[in-house]
Amino acid sequence: xxxxxxxxxxxxxxxxxxxxxxxxxxxxxxxxxxxxxxxxxxxxxxxxxxxxxxxxxxxxxxxxxxxxxxxxxxxxxxxxxxxxxxxxxxxxxxxxxxxxxxxxxxxxxxxxxxxxxxxxxxxxxxxxxxxxxxxxxxxxxxxxxxxxxxxxxxxxxxxxxxxxxxxxxxxxxxx
Amino acid sequence: xxxxxxxxxxxxxxxxxxxxxxxxxxxxxxxxxxxxxxxxxxxxxxxxxxxxxxxxxxxxxxxxxxxxxxxxxxxxxxxxxxxxxxxxxxxxxxxxxxxxxxxxxxxxxxxxxxxxxxxxxxxxxxxxxxxxxxxxxxxxxxxxxxxxxxxxxxxxxxxxxxxxxxxxxxxxxxxx
Numbered sequence: 001x002x003x004x005x006x007x008x009x010x011x012x013x014x015x016x017x018x019x020x021x022x023x024x025x026x027x028x029x030x031x032x033x034x035x036x037x038x039x040x041x042x043x044x045x046x047x048x049x050x051x052x053x054x055x056x057x058x059x060x061x062x063x064x065x066x067x068x069x070x071x072x073x074x075x076x077x078x079x080x081x082x083x084x085x086x087x088x089x090x091x092x093x094x095x096x097x098x099x100x101x102x103x104x105x106x107x108x109x110x111x112x113x114x115x116x117x118x119x120x121x122x123x124x125x126x127x128x129x130x131x132x133x134x135x136x137x138x139x140x141x142x143x144x145x146x147x148x149x150x151x152x153x154x155x156x157x158x159x160x161x162x163x164x165x166x167x168x169x170x171x172x173x174x175x
Numbered sequence: 176x177x178x179x180x181x182x183x184x185x186x187x188x189x190x191x192x193x194x195x196x197x198x199x200x201x202x203x204x205x206x207x208x209x210x211x212x213x214x215x216x217x218x219x220x221x222x223x224x225x226x227x228x229x230x231x232x233x234x235x236x237x238x239x240x241x242x243x244x245x246x247x248x249x250x251x252x253x254x255x256x257x258x259x260x261x262x263x264x265x266x267x268x269x270x271x272x273x274x275x276x277x278x279x280x281x282x283x284x285x286x287x288x289x290x291x292x293x294x295x296x297x298x299x300x301x302x303x304x305x306x307x308x309x310x311x312x313x314x315x316x317x318x319x320x321x322x323x324x325x326x327x328x329x330x331x332x333x334x335x336x337x338x339x340x341x342x343x344x345x346x347x348x349x350x351x
Contacts, residue, residue, distance in 0.1 A: 004179050034205060036297075069254050094295065096293065096295045097318060098297065102299070122316030124297045124318035125241065125318065126318060127241070128241075163293075166204070168205070168350050170178065
């Protein structure tokens with residue numbers, strides 16, 4: 001059996017406020033989400049939000065980031081939405097540039113464990129100015145044992161993803 | 176059809192300045208390069224450079240790239256920033272330090288939507304290597320200011336040639 005299966009692939013044909021994968025089968029071991037996104041938010045760096053199963057409680061995250069010469073780490077707890085895991089390029093970033101993000105969610109269907117993930121995201125830009133680019137490695141937790149069956153990704157600001165943003169969700173199986 | 180397919184593997188039988196993946200089809204959604212690399216640089220670590228080409232032509236060596244890299248080196252964390260540069264820089268290859276004679280550094284490079292003509296090509300890479308007295312772990316973003324579908328990728332040692340035994344595999348990731 002193939003180790004990777006495409007669960008969903010969406011390329012936005014027009015601006016949209018969110019991408020949602022619903023009714024995710026529990027038949028895989030892990031999930032991998034690869035995103036290439038740009039937002040119409042008037043910024044260079046535009047933060048994305050993520051919800052599991054539509055829940056709005058019990059999220060926490062830790063991240064290491066850089067947008068200047070000095071990397072930093074920070075932590076968020078008691079969050080209503082995951083907000084420290086991924087960024088899109090904003091409207092003020094170099095035209096036609098989309099931010100790549102990868103999220104790994106292991107054992108997403110295991111009902112004995114909380115749901116955790118790691119992410120890597122970057123906001124490329126043709127600038128060496130502090131704050132005009134961004135790198136982040138994130139680790140997140142949803143303190144809930146429910147099997148994960150839905151993922152929503154949106155802009156924290158409420159702005160839209162622009163056309164050509166892509167979302168690819170893979171199911172990953174073990175032997 | 177497998178979701179992940181190996182497009183090409185290059186195993187260096189001799190020291191080599193660079194290698195090129197060419198004729199990359201546009202049929203995949205994403206690309207990924209996984210490498211285990213060591214160069215002749217007389218240091219515990221070396222960087223690599225990625226040059227991209229489109230339309231079946233030569234790779235672009237002009238100043239059309241940007242790199243942003245954060246790294247922890249032994250006990251220090253900092254960044255390297257460069258725009259309007261030639262080639263995307265990533266780090267984590269082992270160098271040819273005499274004290275670390277058998278080390279090769281792993282680097283993984285993601286290139287999402289490499290064939291999407293509406294997007295500049297961007298990369299995300301992570302890598303690292305451990306020397307006897309120093310070590311490094313890196314995360315990096317790269318930009319090629321060009322919306323052409325990527326058809327070739329040249330991988331070069333930034334300071335010196337790759338050493339025999341270095342290995343590079345280009346994978347294609349399907350989306351259906």
